[in-house]
Amino acid sequence: MNISKANAALRCGISVMSLLSAGWAAPALAQAATAREAVGAQGNEGSSDIVVTARRREENLLKVPLTITAITADQLQKSGTTGLEDLAKATPGLAFQSLGGTYQAPVIRGLAQVDQTAQIGNVGVFVDGIYLNNRSGLEFGFMDLERVEVVKGPQSAQYGRNTFSGAINYVTKAPKLDSWDGYFTSEAGNHNRFSGQGSLNIPIGNFAALRVFGGVGKFDGTITNVRDGSTLGGYKRRDNYGGTLLIKPTDKLTIKLFGMRTDTIENQAPLVYSPTATNNCGASSPGGINGARQTLFCGALPSANTVNLNDTIGSGLTGHSYLAYATADYDLDFATLTGTYGYTSASFGQINDSIGDPTAVTKPLFAGSPLSQQSYLTVVGTGSHEHSYDLKLTSPGSGPLTWMIGGYLYDSTVSDVLQGENSTLANPAILVPLFGIGKTVQIIGHALYGSAGYALADGLRFSMEGRYTDETLRFNGSNLTNGSYVTGIRGTTKYHYFTPRFSLDYQFNTRTMVYASAARGYKIGGFNANGAGLPQFEYKPETNWTYEVGIKGKLFGNKFVYTADIFYVNWMNIQTQLNIASSSITVVGNNRGATSKGVELDGTYFFTPGIWLRGSAAFLDPKYKAGTVDGEVTSYCGLLTGTTIATAGCSADVGGKQLARTTKTQFTVTGNVSIPLTDTFEGFIRADYSYQSGKSSLSLNYDDQGTISLVNARIGITSKSYELALWSRNLLDTKYLARATVVAAGTADGSTAGGVSQTRLYPGERRTFGVRGTYRF
Numbered sequence: 001m002n003i004s005k006a007n008a009a010l011r012c013g014i015s016v017m018s019l020l021s022a023g024w025a026a027p028a029l030a031q032a033a034t035a036r037e038a039v040g041a042q043g044n045e046g047s048s049d050i051v052v053t054a055r056r057r058e059e060n061l062l063k064v065p066l067t068i069t070a071i072t073a074d075q076l077q078k079s080g081t082t083g084l085e086d087l088a089k090a091t092p093g094l095a096f097q098s099l100g101g102t103y104q105a106p107v108i109r110g111l112a113q114v115d116q117t118a119q120i121g122n123v124g125v126f127v128d129g130i131y132l133n134n135r136s137g138l139e140f141g142f143m144d145l146e147r148v149e150v151v152k153g154p155q156s157a158q159y160g161r162n163t164f165s166g167a168i169n170y171v172t173k174a175p176k177l178d179s180w181d182g183y184f185t186s187e188a189g190n191h192n193r194f195s196g197q198g199s200l201n202i203p204i205g206n207f208a209a210l211r212v213f214g215g216v217g218k219f220d221g222t223i224t225n226v227r228d229g230s231t232l233g234g235y236k237r238r239d240n241y242g243g244t245l246l247i248k249p250t251d252k253l254t255i256k257l258f259g260m261r262t263d264t265i266e267n268q269a270p271l272v273y274s275p276t277a278t279n280n281c282g283a284s285s286p287g288g289i290n291g292a293r294q295t296l297f298c299g300a301l302p303s304a305n306t307v308n309l310n311d312t313i314g315s316g317l318t319g320h321s322y323l324a325y326a327t328a329d330y331d332l333d334f335a336t337l338t339g340t341y342g343y344t345s346a347s348f349g350q351i352n353d354s355i356g357d358p359t360a361v362t363k364p365l366f367a368g369s370p371l372s373q374q375s376y377l378t379v380v381g382t383g384s385h386e387h388s389y390d391l392k393l394t395s396p397g398s399g400p401l402t403w404m405i406g407g408y409l410y411d412s413t414v415s416d417v418l419q420g421e422n423s424t425l426a427n428p429a430i431l432v433p434l435f436g437i438g439k440t441v442q443i444i445g446h447a448l449y450g451s452a453g454y455a456l457a458d459g460l461r462f463s464m465e466g467r468y469t470d471e472t473l474r475f476n477g478s479n480l481t482n483g484s485y486v487t488g489i490r491g492t493t494k495y496h497y498f499t500p501r502f503s504l505d506y507q508f509n510t511r512t513m514v515y516a517s518a519a520r521g522y523k524i525g526g527f528n529a530n531g532a533g534l535p536q537f538e539y540k541p542e543t544n545w546t547y548e549v550g551i552k553g554k555l556f557g558n559k560f561v562y563t564a565d566i567f568y569v570n571w572m573n574i575q576t577q578l579n580i581a582s583s584s585i586t587v588v589g590n591n592r593g594a595t596s597k598g599v600e601l602d603g604t605y606f607f608t609p610g611i612w613l614r615g616s617a618a619f620l621d622p623k624y625k626a627g628t629v630d631g632e633v634t635s636y637c638g639l640l641t642g643t644t645i646a647t648a649g650c651s652a653d654v655g656g657k658q659l660a661r662t663t664k665t666q667f668t669v670t671g672n673v674s675i676p677l678t679d680t681f682e683g684f685i686r687a688d689y690s691y692q693s694g695k696s697s698l699s700l701n702y703d704d705q706g707t708i709s710l711v712n713a714r715i716g717i718t719s720k721s722y723e724l725a726l727w728s729r730n731l732l733d734t735k736y737l738a739r740a741t742v743v744a745a746g747t748a749d750g751s752t753a754g755g756v757s758q759t760r761l762y763p764g765e766r767r768t769f770g771v772r773g774t775y776r777f
Contacts (some may be wrong), residue, residue, distance in 0.1 A: 007674060037231035049061075050072060050603060052064060054155075056392070056394070062513065067153060068150065069090075069091045069150040069547060069602065070149050073173070080714060083139045083140065084139060086108070087168075092616045092617055093598070094107070094152075095666070100234065105123075106125070108166035110659055111594075111659075112510070114699075115734075123162075123163070123167065127165060128144075129159070129340070130342040131159070131160075131161040131323075131327050131344070133385075133412045142197050142215025143172060143260070149168070150166065150167075152165075152166045152600070153165070153166060153519050153521075155167040155519075156469075157451070158524055161410075167228070175245070175246040176203070177197055177203055177248060180200075181200075182198060184196070184774070189769055191219060191231060192220055195217030196217075197216070199214075210244070213242060213243065215241070216238070218235060221235075221270065222767075224530075225309055230311060231267075232309065233267060233269070235316070235721070238263070239261075239263040242259050242323075251331070253330050256326070257324075259319070262321045265315075266317055266318065267311065267316050271311070271760045271762050273356045273758055279297050279757070280294055281649070282294055282298075282755075282757075283295045283636070283650070284638075285638075285645050295645070295740075298706045299702075300706060303761075305764070310374070313423075314351055314353040316352070316741075318349055318350060321348075324342070327340040335393050336393070340390040341509075343387055343388075344385065345385040346384045351421075354375045354420070371425065375422045376422075378433075388408070391406060392405065392407075393702075394404030401452070401454050401455075403452045404450060405449075406448075409447075412690075413440065415438075417441040418437050419437070420433065420435045433480055436478075437480070437530055438561070441474070441476075443471055444474075445472070463495050464766050466501070467498070471499055471524060473491075474492050477527060477529030489532040491538060497634075502517060502518050503517035505659070516547075520545055522541060523541060525538065526539060526588070534580065539590055542573045542593075543571075544570060552564070561603065562604075567601075570593070574628070576590075576632070590627045596622035596659075613670070613671050614671075617665075623658060624659065627653065628653070630654045630700075636756075637755075655702065657700065661697065670686070672685070680720075684715070687711065687712065687713040695740075703759070705739065708737075709734060712727070712730070714728075721776050722773075722774070723774040724771070733767035735765065741762075744761050
């Protein structure tokens, strides 16, 4: 869909939702207000008076000179948002792509990392400010949340850890000292969906409170696996439970202890391998035993509605994680002293059928081989743990001068092994690894950080933040060579860097603020286990400078709440795939860079507190800089020496092309109508339409994954204590590709050195529906 069609769809969606709102508004206004008052005790779902902690102090969302999308717990529940994929559809400038749950990769403002299996992502994910140092298991579905904050642009000055393009912070609900309260929610739906979750706040005397929470769920998925009639794309188990203890022995001292555990057993990710015989562009290869092949596919990728995978041996993300922290705040009158200790630990793995052919187990890998063509991509030992220590002193939020100063220490270790395995012909259950790369990365760091804001004049304020960091990275790698792992591939390096942010904001009045900012993002380098002994063994850090101008406020008697911004990102020394000359080895290295510029818009109009219309949109333009050469496509273009491809079919210079796996246009239109039914209950209808333009799987921009255009809806009744809702996701049962990944084809159609590619097609979730009930007390 082109931009004009997207705009037409947006106008159509707004018109439909406006008519819906107008049709309900008159009778709703005629009803008594008692039901509204009862429900109002829960908080206004669309309220702009949201307090955020993006700058590590509590501030009103509309008075922070940052581009932030904050979604409250009430909004999460009423919208049916249960994970990062849902969150991305409602957040302008955020995209999300998961490789079967492992190496999850949120993308902010088009800054998609090229190395999809890197241990460090471009977006940092946090729970109450505690960094999650494992890219697996980032979902938040059963956490007891107060809100989710998506902060765009580099946040290294405040958050520190790997916030190259932004941060996502899950803010949990804090215990209350003076009241018992809690809730329980249960949900059931088609495809064997079931979940239950809840929390309970327990006051202890008048100086402490305990909040406990937990949730369990299962879901079969919606994509049919024709091999055995099962469905894929769901999960056998998602559990999350924990608690928070709040102690306030004096008016000046507050102590908070938090701990939780998450367990996950996912189904294998549903995927379809497009036949290499459908390749229609790139270079020409004589191919393998199946004959000549083109190396690439150009054009719109086909839909994938059913899959054919071995899910007996294959399995999705499986594992668990822990997170705990202890924090203490002491009021010194002139400032607050805060100390925090955090601990995280995680262990995940998965094994995916990477051939999708039921006859592959009977075919030899090559003539005389004891191995079959049946292959699996396995991630094992994806473990991590981290200890962190933070001490800061924060001034009060009022007055012409606000400031903060702090120190941060951490010790982080992440280990994983990525390998490809093939079944034996004699026993398909016996797997033999053919390639593998393992690594353990330890990062020990310390940092000093601070911020200051000063009122230069009435309404005009200048702020600056900065963090100076020292890090030591110790790498211990292994590489599968001739059937055995070569271990002891070691490397050590140090990084010293400063990440500042500068902002200027002007408060025209209590309803309107404009701001401008500049911030530096920094992401450390690392080592390539398969590049040991070569100049390409180590790769360097990458950086960016992000500049943005924005406005946020209220209009029309506070009925219209809006934010808007424009930004420009200059991404330097981008970490991309590079090919080692005269070999088929591809490593991570540094390249020229990329730029990204765009506009982000978000606005909600309240016809009444319960009848509102929201629209959000992002228009992005992420491009590689001139002269950037992508090693990932070198073999596919026939540019390697010593292969069967005699004539090159394309250029690996991707300057001016759109970054792979990024979308240029996304928008969402949401409408909500709530009307009183009795003195206690009110009814509600909610619908949203989301759109994402197509992506290309490679930097060549040859293929198109297609648009994603979805409708969700909810209808129900609610009161202060009860809520019952019928819901449907993907109401129109739209068929779409959630993602697509280009990989080297197997031996049957030309090995990596032969340069033939094959595309993994991941079908999106089909229509689901169900009922959800909630009891609050």
